[in-house]
Amino acid sequence: MPRPHLALAVRLAIGALTLPVLAPAHAADPYPAKPIRWIVPYAAGGGSDFLARTIGQGLSAKVGQPVVVDNKPGGNTAIGAAETARAAADGYTVLSADNGTLVFNPVLYKSLSYHPGKDLAPVTLLGRFPMILVVGAASPAKSAKEFIAQAKATQGGINYGSAGAGSPHHLAMELLKVETGLSMTHAPYRGAAPALSDVAAGQVAAMMVDYAAGAGFIKGGKVRPLAVANATRLPQLPDVPTFAELGFPRVEAAALVGMVVPAGTPPEVINTLNKDVVAAIREPAVNKRLVDFGVEPVGNTPAQFSELLRSESGRWTKLIRDLKITLDN
Numbered sequence: 001m002p003r004p005h006l007a008l009a010v011r012l013a014i015g016a017l018t019l020p021v022l023a024p025a026h027a028a029d030p031y032p033a034k035p036i037r038w039i040v041p042y043a044a045g046g047g048s049d050f051l052a053r054t055i056g057q058g059l060s061a062k063v064g065q066p067v068v069v070d071n072k073p074g075g076n077t078a079i080g081a082a083e084t085a086r087a088a089a090d091g092y093t094v095l096s097a098d099n100g101t102l103v104f105n106p107v108l109y110k111s112l113s114y115h116p117g118k119d120l121a122p123v124t125l126l127g128r129f130p131m132i133l134v135v136g137a138a139s140p141a142k143s144a145k146e147f148i149a150q151a152k153a154t155q156g157g158i159n160y161g162s163a164g165a166g167s168p169h170h171l172a173m174e175l176l177k178v179e180t181g182l183s184m185t186h187a188p189y190r191g192a193a194p195a196l197s198d199v200a201a202g203q204v205a206a207m208m209v210d211y212a213a214g215a216g217f218i219k220g221g222k223v224r225p226l227a228v229a230n231a232t233r234l235p236q237l238p239d240v241p242t243f244a245e246l247g248f249p250r251v252e253a254a255a256l257v258g259m260v261v262p263a264g265t266p267p268e269v270i271n272t273l274n275k276d277v278v279a280a281i282r283e284p285a286v287n288k289r290l291v292d293f294g295v296e297p298v299g300n301t302p303a304q305f306s307e308l309l310r311s312e313s314g315r316w317t318k319l320i321r322d323l324k325i326t327l328d329n
């Protein structure tokens with residue numbers, strides 16, 4: 001006959017085996033269960049910053065968690081990208097990554113502090129900032145065709161400005177140069193605003209700019225839009241033709257801004273984040289704010305964003321290499 005304390009021990013052991021296994025409390029929490037940090041690799045106040053803050057507000061309302069925008073400018077977006085790449089792959093650190101971050105930088109620099117394909121995973125394309133060719137209000141060119149003709153007739157070519165070397169604005173103008181056979185010299189600025197000021201003053205002949213950055217100059221009559229590097233005309237500039245309408249269908253360029261997360265983030269987290277971000281973009285109030293600002297809202301799947309990046313990489317890598325453009329000192 002077993003001793004009483006041994007019988008009790010046996011009963012307790014058997015009872016323990018029948019208890020449900022309790023997972024750690026945090027494992028049961030649905031994503032997101034805490035604030036999301038949204039890194040923007042530009043200073044506050046620009047187009048990427050506006051995009052993140054506007055969509056972030058909508059995302060926060062949907063998921064019931066704060067979305068905290070963290071501006072990390074510098075290194076042609078490399079500082080913010082590298083910090084994201086080193087973050088925990090749990091969906092709580094996201095990055096606004098444009099085509100400079102994901103497409104141009106790997107070709108413009110011999111070495112980077114991050115690798116777009118290995119260190120970052122796509123979530124969705126947030127929006128597009130189509131490029132617009134503008135000249136100063138005093139320019140004799142009243143159309144893109146007049147601008148091209150006058151530029152070709154100018155001995156030694158013309159100067160053009162950009163928001164910075166390696167920016168979509170810079171490479172869009174280089175694309176125009178190749179497609180039209182123009183001779184143009186690049187004058188890089190530290191941002192779109194100073195470049196626009198010099199275009200308005202006639203210090204440089206022209207530049208490519210997105211509507212979000214150039215709206216004030218365009219509405220104020222300081223610069224004249226001549227053509228848009230987009231498949232369709234822009235709703236804000238319905239009278240300005242596309243380059244395709246003018247016979248240059250390959251002149252299509254935009255600043256593409258998407259959301260990425262650290263590589264290794266679980267697929268289910270990426271899919272949840274994608275669903276919530278796309279829903280935020282499609283909220284009528286958020287969508288209207290973006291369109292009014294000059295953004296073409298998108299919101300697609302991770303696979304669609306990834307495929308777009310592959311296509312963009314092939315197109316721009318060839319241009320950058322053919323023209324031997326580099327940002328290495």
